[in-house]
Each structure stands twice: as structure tokens, then as C-alpha cells.
Amino acid sequence: MVSILASDQDNPDGSKSNGQGKDSRSSEAQDHSKAPVAPNGNKAIPEKSAAQKNEKPSGAELKKRAKAEKAAKRAQSKQGQQAPPNDASKSTKPENKKLSDEKESIQSSPQHPPAKLQHRRSGSASASSQRPLQLRPGQQQAPAAEPESRKEPQKLAFISHLYGIPRRTSIAGAGKDVHPSIFALGLQMSNYIICGSNARCLSTLLVFKRVIEAYVTPPNNSLPRDLTIHLSAQIDYLKSCRPLSVSMGNAIRWLKLTISTIDPDTPEHQAKTKLCSAIDNFIRERITVAGQAIASSASSRIQDGDVIVTFAKSSIVERTLAEAYRQGKNFQVIVADSEPLFEGRNSAIALANLGLQVQYASINTLSHFVQDATKVFLGAHGMMSNGRLYSRIGTALVAMMARDLDIPVLVLCESIKFTDKVALDSIATNELAPSHELGFVGTGVGKAGEEDEWRSASNLVGLNLMYDLTPAQCIHMVITEYGSLPPSSVPVVQRLSTNT
Template sequence: MSKDLTPAQAKALKKQQKQAQRAARKEQGGNVGGAPQASQQQHGSRKHTAVGNVGQSSAPETAAPDRPFAHLDQHKPIVSAADIHPAILNLALQMRRCNVLGSTQRCVAMMEAFSKVIEDYQSPPGTTLGRSLAAHLSRQIEVLKVGRALSVSQGNAIRWLKQHLSAVLDFKDVAAKEELQLAIKSFVRERLEVAAKVIVKSAGTHIRNGDTVLTFGHSSVVYQTLAAARKEGKEFSVICVDTPPLFEGKRSAVELVELEIPTSYILISAVPYLLDTVTTVMVGAHAMVSNGHLYSRVGTSLVAMAAFDRNIPMLVLCETLKFSERIQLDAFSVNEMIPGEGPNSVFYDLTDSKYISKVITEVGALPASSVPVILREYKTQQV
């Protein structure tokens, strides 16, 4: 394969290889601690076997047993340009540092940033906002993507926004700005806020007095459901399951304790031990992929399998904005590295649809196998 490359391509490739090598060495050195020498040697010997694969992946490695995620994109430094809006740059950094975390929160923050971009946008002379904004937005999105790969919800929202741009093609700039900002606001309200309310109502029927709900990490819609049930005066307790390195469950636990809900906080390794007391498992989603599997925070699938083993219902609370047309069979081919957390830390895992009792969305509660039906029905409606 390398024979077919032009000199420029070969040069770029070599540079890329070197960078990846350097990055890998740095990570290993930092995290393995005790045995940097040995791992570097291993690393060096593997390089020879990996050359044939170089063309397809950004890092020059095949998956080795100890580095199964070497093929995933490495995080690049966030570089700004003159036309990048500060709100976008800020969000890209916040996402990279995991200060803005969670599919819903990221999507809302992105839409707010877009609103600011539109507010401050000056269309170049000789063209209108409706015609020139798309390219400008694309450049902003590129920067966001460097910060972190777009979430499924963000991707769907961007697709909607780009479609909606055609509605303001013939508007004057001021009117177009107003219309787009309003549309963004109502999109977020409809697809996330109202959707969450509907989901909360439906999921709430699964919480009864005396129940113990187990939840994993942090999900805004699960939190809202528990809060609503508490407000209705239901007496139940919650087990917050957490896992390194992000420890999002801490946030859940703190929020729930503030509501005076009896809450236990455990690490994922203690799940089987406490599972007998659990009546329902409720988790949020990063995405539901179209073969009915759940793509969510790493650890979810372990919790789901443990619950399935004891016949405990596993509910996924998911707005349809997080439905993806993608078909995914494992968490290796598509995933994302957690920035600064070493070579084996990824954000997501995949939960088989057979472990999911029910997916609760704003258009109803469905078996996981019905995800493609929703996607199809929505698509035919939009056309």
C-alpha cells in the first residue's frame, strides 16, 4: 500500500506516525510509571507488524491486546482562527476538559453557542446571511469537533440547523438572525426540554413506594425522573453506581442527597453485591443505534448485564434526538478516547438490546427493537 503513495502523502504519513508514536510514548510513560522501558520496547517491536495497516487508520498500530483502542482518533490541540467565535472556542475547550459533559448538556451548550455565533455574524458584502452562514457555521463546527467528537445529539441538531438555514435564504439579515435564534430556542425546548418532561412522566410510573432504583453515572433525564417522583411524595431509595475516571455518579449522588432521597453511592465493582435489593435500573443514553443497541457511558453494559442476570428491569430514558441511524455491533470500531486518561480509557460502551427491557422516549415507550421504526417513521414524516 505504501508504494502507491505520492511523496507528499508519504511525508505526511511519516509525520503522523511520528506524532502518534510520540503521543503513545508520552501516555505510557505517564501512566505505566513502573515499567516505561519495557512498554517502549514492546511498542517498538510492534511497529514492524503494523505497517500494512497504515493507510486506513490515523495511528500506525493494529489493535494489540494491551492497546485495543490504538486505532481511535487521538486528541489534537484546539487551534483557533480569526473567524472562530469565542463562544465556540470556549465550548470546545470546556468539552475537551469534560467540564461540559453529557449528551444533553453538550447539545444545549452547542445550540446556545450557535445562537451567539448567529447574533454576532456579519455577512460579507454582496451576499446575505442566509447564503453565507452555512460555510461560517461549518468552520465553527470543525473547531468543536477538534474539542471533542460530536455527540449523536449534536450531530442530529446540526443536521436540523443546516436544513433550517434554507428557510431563511431570502430573508433580510436582521430577520434571518431573529428567525434562526427563535428556531434554535424552540428546537431545544421541543426536542430536549419538553421531551424530557414527557419521558419523566412515563418513567415515573415505574417508581413505586418502597422501590430501590439503581442508576449509573449521571443522566439529566434520570435525575429529573427521580426528582419528580420525590416531589410526588413517593418513598424510594436510589443506588448511584459510579466508575473511574470521570466519576459522574458523584454528581448524581450529590444532587439526589440534596433532594433528601435516601441514596447509596457505590463503585461498579459492588453492583452484583447490592443488586438483590434493586427493583429497577434506570439509565440515560448517549445514543440508541438503529439495531437497538444502547451506546452510552462506559460501564452501562456491565450494569445492564448484571441486572438482566437477576431479571431486574432495565429502563433506558432517551430523547429521540439521540437516536442514530448508525448500526453498531461493538464498542471498538466506534468510540472516543477520554482526553488525558491513558491509552485504554474510552467514553462509551455498547449494551446489547436483549439486556434492555424498555426504551422510554417522548413518543412512547418501546422495546429496543423498535428504534429503527421510530427512525423510519420520523424520516417519512419529514419528507
């Protein structure tokens, strides 16, 4: 056997042998070691064969690739990410996608300095979520959420029965059966545009006339039964805007009783005409004519040189004073006023425009000007069955101070304001207005800012009662359309007016 030495012999590809007897496999290894170098200094990776392309990367390669991506993102975050990352560099993992969304939301504001974002870990918050967010120029910061204890005003336990439902200030959530005129009336009463017992009762009856005129009896139904249900929806909306007055309650009970007496076989047009005519007669007899009779009777008790003290605003008291002035009597009027509505201001202006000598004073100075008074004329929101006067808060103070000075107190009240209820104090029955209205309604003071102060004080509770109760012993006489009578005769007049 002959061995052939290939020293210094050229290979078929033109390369020389190394002279050590290596085979073709070792020559291929040398070719790979002499592979060209890439521009970045790394060796160029040779193109993989088809078999190698089909092979899946090993776990070590995947780990190395993920580590390289994390290092690249960490380097971008340190540089501030001046430019948004390319789509190819975005990770397909859910947590990386969420992190990139947060980066893009912060980069969308040109005024924000680059913030260093940290990866979210279980049980720990990111540093970017704890850093306060800067605002753009002209952008207002959203108000912080109020604690649960400050969203609703605190309630006092001993008057918890007076809170009820919050007062409605819009038509949102109202029933579809409510008439548009009821919407307007409810909002006007809620905003004190229509204020006063007589004004509210008169407006309610006139609006009910429109509701009855627009009413259509459904098929297979009778007018007396369905109209009462239809009016109940209107009444519920008015109650949500503001509690009904005593006169409104009496008028509504009378109207429902009148509707129930209509014969079901009566044609609809004739029944509606009869109801509208009955409402007109009720307004004329129980409000208009009754007010004229009271004004005529009370004005006869005013003499020349009298100093009449009145409180807040009462339409029947204004009519009485105007009637006495037209009779040529010379007297003076002192109008006392107090919060929350300051109604006496309008009353003083109206009397001064007639030509009367009027003095307007706050109730705080009552002890000074009441000493010159000869008579006290008071209006009424209602007269209780035990002879007590239910009227605007502050009335009891005026009446009790006049009684101490032996000044006669005369109450001018229509019989429609009489009720069979009995009250011993101002807590059992009263109207509770929103606390932020205390002292700011109709005064021109910045109501919005004052309301914020009320709501922001967690240790401050506002109590805004609308009425008080005057004892019967402080009332000298009650003048009604039935004549002048003592407070003890109120139940008799109330039964007489109800039967009539």
C-alpha cells in the first residue's frame, strides 16, 4: 500500500494544503474562520441552510433575545425617548403594550418633561403614577372628588322628618304626563319667583284650569276617575319642587271633591267647562272677595297718627294699608325684614310708591323701633286649629315683643288658610329650605362661592327653617272674611268654610 503525501500540492479550488494531512472537513472550518467582517465590527453571519431555517430557536436564544429587547428599551427610556419607537421594536407581550401606551400618553403633551418610567411589578405602583401631572397652558385641573361625608349636607337628628326629598330645580326625571305649564310653575316656586301663600294657591288653580282644558279622557274610562289620577301626577311634581302651602292643600282637596261629584255620563266638554267655571268661582269667593272684605275691615281699625308695624311681605296686609291710605288717613308704616328671603324689601318699595311714609328696618333692630308702634299687622301662612299662627320665620319674635309692650297684634288671614291640624312647636311641621340659601336668596351676594363654603365645611350644619309658630296668647285678634274673632274661634270658622 502506497501512501501519497500531498505536501505543498495545490487543492482543486486553488488553495494550497497546510501540509499536515487535514481532510476536507477541516478545510471547511478554516473557511468559516476566515469569514468576512461586518462594518460594525462583528463577524457576518453566514446564510443558514433550509434545514436550519425550519429549526425553532432554542430556549437560550429566546432568553438572550428578550434580554436584548429589555436593554434596548431601558436605554431609550434613559435618553427620554425623543422620538416614538418604531413598530418593529414594540413588544407583543400585553404588559409591554400597556407600558408603551402610558409612554405615548405622556409624550402627547409637548409641555411635559420626559419622565422616567419604571416597569410595573406585582404589588407595587409605578413611579409615574405617583408623580403629579402638569397641566397645559389654559387647562384647568379637574376638581378632586369630594369625600362621601361632604357630598350631602349633614342632617340633624331631631328634624330628620323635615328633610324629605331634595328640592327639584329642573324637569329632569319628571313624568311624561306632567303638563308643560306645571313644569313652569314648579320651577318658579322652587326659585321663589312665585312666593307667598295666596300667590302660590292662585297660580296653582289657574294652571290646573289649563291642565283640565288640555285633558282627554282615555277610551273605556270615566272623567271623574281618570282626571283625579292625572292631576295626582301634576301635584306630585309640584310637591317635589316645594312643599304645598296650607291654602294649596285646601284648594286641591276641594278640586278633587268637585271632580268626584261629576256624573260619569256627563259629556266630556260639558264636564270640563263646569270644572273651569267652579275654579273661577272658588278664586273669586275664597281669595279675591275674601281679601277685599278683610282689607275693608282691617283698614277701619287704622287711625290718624298710627304707627303700623308689619313683618316681611303679605299681600293682604299691603292691600289693607293701601285701602287706609286711599281713605285719606295719615299714618306711618315700619316694615321689619329678615332672612332668608328678605321679602319685606319688595313690600316697603310697593308701599313707598303709593305715597306712604315707610321705614324699612332689619329685625335685629326690632327692640328699638317697636316701642313707637301703636298696632302690629301680620300676615299668615296658616292658622292652626289650636289658634296658633303659622307664618314666615321671625313673625313669632315680632308678636311676642309687641305683647310685652301691650301693643295689639292683628292677624289678617283668609279662611282658606285655616287647617284642622294642631301644632305645638315649629319642629313638628315646617318647611326646610336648602342650607346654602340661608341669607343669600335675593340679596345679590355671590351665591356660588357662598354655597361652596357651606359644602366644604364638614363641621358646619346649616338649619334654614322657613316658618315659625306664634302662640295664641300673643295674638289679639284674627280678621277674616267672616269677621273679627279671637284665636280660639279658628276651629269654628274652619268647619264653617269647609261645609260651605
